[in-house]
Amino acid sequence: MESSSARSGGSTRREATRQKLYEAAVTLIAEQGFSATTVDEIAERAGVAKGTVYYNFASKSVLFEELLRHGVGLLTASLKEAAEQTARRGGTKVDALDAMVRAGLVFIDRYPAFTQLYVAELWRTNRAWQSTLMVVRREAVAVVEGVLREGVAAGEFSDEIDVQLTAAALVGMVLVAALDWKSFQPERSLDDVHAALSRLLQGRVSGRV
Amino acid sequence: MESSSARSGGSTRREATRQKLYEAAVTLIAEQGFSATTVDEIAERAGVAKGTVYYNFASKSVLFEELLRHGVGLLTASLKEAAEQTARRGGTKVDALDAMVRAGLVFIDRYPAFTQLYVAELWRTNRAWQSTLMVVRREAVAVVEGVLREGVAAGEFSDEIDVQLTAAALVGMVLVAALDWKSFQPERSLDDVHAALSRLLQGRVSGRV
DNA sequence: AGTTTTGTACTGACCAGTCAGTGCAAATCG
DNA sequence: CGATTTGCACTGACTGGTCAGTACAAAACT
Numbered sequence: 001m002e003s004s005s006a007r008s009g010g011s012t013r014r015e016a017t018r019q020k021l022y023e024a025a026v027t028l029i030a031e032q033g034f035s036a037t038t039v040d041e042i043a044e045r046a047g048v049a050k051g052t053v054y055y056n057f058a059s060k061s062v063l064f065e066e067l068l069r070h071g072v073g074l075l076t077a078s079l080k081e082a083a084e085q086t087a088r089r090g091g092t093k094v095d096a097l098d099a100m101v102r103a104g105l106v107f108i109d110r111y112p113a114f115t116q117l118y119v120a121e122l123w124r125t126n127r128a129w130q131s132t133l134m135v136v137r138r139e140a141v142a143v144v145e146g147v148l149r150e151g152v153a154a155g156e157f158s159d160e161i162d163v164q165l166t167a168a169a170l171v172g173m174v175l176v177a178a179l180d181w182k183s184f185q186p187e188r189s190l191d192d193v194h195a196a197l198s199r200l201l202q203g204r205v206s207g208r209v
Numbered sequence: 210m211e212s213s214s215a216r217s218g219g220s221t222r223r224e225a226t227r228q229k230l231y232e233a234a235v236t237l238i239a240e241q242g243f244s245a246t247t248v249d250e251i252a253e254r255a256g257v258a259k260g261t262v263y264y265n266f267a268s269k270s271v272l273f274e275e276l277l278r279h280g281v282g283l284l285t286a287s288l289k290e291a292a293e294q295t296a297r298r299g300g301t302k303v304d305a306l307d308a309m310v311r312a313g314l315v316f317i318d319r320y321p322a323f324t325q326l327y328v329a330e331l332w333r334t335n336r337a338w339q340s341t342l343m344v345v346r347r348e349a350v351a352v353v354e355g356v357l358r359e360g361v362a363a364g365e366f367s368d369e370i371d372v373q374l375t376a377a378a379l380v381g382m383v384l385v386a387a388l389d390w391k392s393f394q395p396e397r398s399l400d401d402v403h404a405a406l407s408r409l410l411q412g413r414v415s416g417r418v
Numbered sequence: 419a420g421t422t423t424t425g426t427a428c429t430g431a432c433c434a435g436t437c438a439g440t441g442c443a444a445a446t447c448g
Numbered sequence: 449c450g451a452t453t454t455g456c457a458c459t460g461a462c463t464g465g466t467c468a469g470t471a472c473a474a475a476a477c478t
Contacts, residue, residue, distance in 0.1 A: 013422065013477070031335045035244035038467060049424045051470090056422095060468070120329040123388050126240045162405040164394070165386055169409055172385020173378045179332050180377035196371040200378055203412010222457070247433060258459040263435065265457090 018056050020046040022067050030113035033120065034064060065129045068121075071114040072136040078103045079143040093151030097201060100144060101174050102194050108178040109190055119175060141167050173197065227265050229255040231276055239322035242329065243273060274338045277330075280323040281345040287312045288352040302360030306410060309353060310383050311403050317387040318399055328384060350376050382406065 024046035028037045039060050043050045057063040082103035086096040108115045121133060144167040151157040174197060181193050233254035237246045248269050252259045266272040291312035295305040317324045331342060353376040360366040383406060390402050 011421075011478080017423080031333060033242055033244055033333065035242055039469080040467075049426095050468095051425080051472095052423055054469070116332045119332065120242075123325045123328065123392055124240060124242060158408070161408060162401075165390065165402060165405040166409055168389035169382045169386035169406060172389075173382040175385060176381020177374055177378035180381075181374065183332055185373070192371075193374060196374040197378060199367070199370060200375055220456080226457080248435080249433075259434095260436085260459050261457075264459095269434070 014056065017046075017048060017052060020048060021053060021056065021063065022070065025063060025067055026071070026111075026117060027113045029064065029067075030116040030120075034060075061128045065132050067114075068118070068129060068132060069136060071111065071118065072140055074111075075104075075107050076136075076140045076143060078107055079140065083143060083147055093147055093154065093156045094202065096147045096151075097144075097170070098198055100147070101170075101197050101201060102190075104171075104174040105178055105190055105194055105197075108175075108182065112179075112182045115175070115179065119179065141171060144170055170201070173200065223265065226255075226257060226261060229257065230262060230265060230272065231279065234272060234276055235280075235320075235326060236322045238273065238276075239325040239329075243269075270337045274341050276323075277327070277338060277341060278345060280320065280327065281349055283320075284313075284316050285345075285349045285352060287316055288349065292352060292356055302356055302363065302365045303411065305356045305360075306353075306379070307407055309356065310379075310406050310410060311399075313380075313383040314387055314399055314403055314406075317384075317391065321388075321391045324384070324388065328388065350380060353379055379410070382409065 021042065025037070025042045028041055028045060031037075039053055040050060042063075043053050046053075053063070057066070079100050082099040083096045086099045091099070121127070121129075122137065124130070145163050148157060148161065148163045148167055152159050152161065152163070177193065177197055181188060230251060234246070234251045237250055237254060240246075248262055249259055251272075252262050255262075262269075262272065266275070288309050291308040292305045295308045300308070330336070330338070331346065333339070354372050357366065357370065357372045357376055361368050361370065361372070386402065386406055390397060
């Protein structure tokens with residue numbers, strides 16, 4: 001009954017084409033923006049005929065939306081994994097936050113173009129994929145908010161903190177620092193960057209410990 | 210010798226038109242991005258003919274570049290002012306950082322569209338105004354870096370902090386938190402948001418004080 | 419044998435930038 | 449004084465090019 005080549009869903013060939021298109025689109029759109037990137041360019045960089053793009057995706061915007069969903073899905077999974085692993089090992093909530101900072105850095109290190117593109121589109125309004133982006137953002141930030149809330153409940157964090165705003169600020173801290181790293185001092189190591197952010201996170205900038 | 214009608218520089222009329230064009234362009238580009246915004250739209254929103262745009266600016270990109278310079282100039286000045294005022298009053302460097310956080314929030318509160326657009330374009334590569342943006346960014350971040358460096362020199366901050374990266378992270382923290390505030394909970398007061406960020410800045414989230 | 423990809427050619431909407439011309443107020447002229 | 453010129457600011461129809469999306473027959477995969 002079962003086919004020998006394990007196929008879960010679509011054919012492998014088609015999946016490979018879609019993957020190539022994602023990769024081509026992500027770098028081009030990160031560099032130039034959505035509107036300035038042409039479908040011809042995407043097809044060419046993917047090494048594929050233009051018709052193939054439209055055989056695989058209903059339109060340019062749909063391609064982009066699926067790309068967004070795909071990418072943020074990876075990030076969210078990675079953040080969750082980091083938080084859960086820390087919990088399993090009996091770490092504190094600060095440890096969990098720190099692990100998530102690292103997971104964020106690893107993600108950005110691996111997919112800098114996606115991150116760039118995500119930031120560039122996130123606060124736009126009046127765009128077709130706005131709602132998709134909103135949903136997907138909530139999922140990611142919610143992971144951070146969850147850890148903060150648990151920390152408050154456990155008495156590890158002050159109950160005066162504003163969970164939502166603090167989560168956004170933490171995400172912003174990592175995002176901007178990492179993009180800066182990649183853009184302006186790419187020779188530095190991930191550990192190095194992580195150490196700097198850890199210090200800031202734990203208030204060891206101003207305070208003597 | 211001197212003319213009776215004291216006119217310093219350009220005519221008032223022209224200046225007013227340029228201002229209208231700036232205002233129209235900033236909101237449209239923040240919403241849709243540079244490439245997706247047409248010159249016709251900008252002209253229409255400014256209540257001006259298309260030709261007038263080209264009478265006042267050499268091209269669409271030039272209009273945008275001057276807009277960027279103009280906006281970041283305002284921000285930089287405001288940050289400097291905050292730092293200097295704190296110094297004059299004999300505040301600590303943490304106080305100065307805090308004052309700059311507030312200045313940043315005030316700026317974003319007043320010019321949310323500009324901030325949006327700035328973030329969206331900052332990490333793009335291969336764009337015409339890339340170099341302009343780079344210069345202008347350095348100026349703004351340099352103000353924060355300056356305060357951090359002085360703090361280290363004065364022994365107020367650990368000399369192990371990475372000035373450049375920490376500055377970027379702080380800017381990111383304020384930027385993203387503020388955009389989140391404006392986008393998702395605009396009813397909150399500036400003081401409220403400032404308080405949350407202050408707490409984070411001073412490590413009063415996790416640390417017992 | 420059905421699915422996927424290719425290559426080429428095409429369409430029609432859209433858009434940055436141009437240009438000949440208008441309106442108007444101050445300056446110059448006769 | 450009235451008539452004419454000058455220069456600035458602005459206008460909006462027009463042009464030349466670009467690009468998303470379509471069409472389709474032949475080829476390549478699985």
